Amino acid sequence: xTPAQEIPAPxxxxxxxxxxxxxxxxxxxxxxxxxxxxxxxxxxxxxxxxVGLLVSELTTNAVLHGALxxxxxxxxxxxxxTVLRIEVADPRSERLPDTRKPVDTxxxxxxxxxxxxxxxxxxxxxxTVGKTVFAEMSLVRESGPALLP
Numbered sequence: 001x002t003p004a005q006e007i008p009a010p011x012x013x014x015x016x017x018x019x020x021x022x023x024x025x026x027x028x029x030x031x032x033x034x035x036x037x038x039x040x041x042x043x044x045x046x047x048x049x050x051v052g053l054l055v056s057e058l059t060t061n062a063v064l065h066g067a068l069x070x071x072x073x074x075x076x077x078x079x080x081x082t083v084l085r086i087e088v089a090d091p092r093s094e095r096l097p098d099t100r101k102p103v104d105t106x107x108x109x110x111x112x113x114x115x116x117x118x119x120x121x122x123x124x125x126x127x128t129v130g131k132t133v134f135a136e137m138s139l140v141r142e143s144g145p146a147l148l149p
Contacts, residue, residue, distance in 0.1 A: 023067035066090025
């Protein structure tokens with residue numbers, strides 16, 4: 001491999017938190033509050049509401065569409081110098097999330113539209129068992145330096 005083909009080293013992780021939850025709906029609230037609190041503790045107060053909403057939407061999808069009996073789902077938050085990343089992993093690889101256009105009378109179906117609107121990037125990573133759905137928020141402003149805690 002030539003130097004031009006080398007894969008760049010990943011950015012160092014400044015903050016990280018990983019916690020597994022049982023799938024009952026109360027876990028959504030607990031994961032949302034925990035994520036918002038951690039982001040504030042890490043110095044990103046201005047992102048706490050958006051992070052809480054992203055975690056809420058991704059964990060709701062995990063509970064509704066990715067949960068299996070007696071299996072946990074995992075929420076991981078990590079911060080590098082340039083990105084705040086939220087990951088929600090669940091055991092169901094055959095149930096992949098997709099955005100759709102709900103009609104006005106639909107009670108559900110807007111979660112990933114909200115994620116796509118708030119996050120700078122989101123996607124799915126396949127795992128040996130299950131999948132991870134992630135959302136990333138840039139900590140670098142286009143016109144200036146990184147947002148500092």
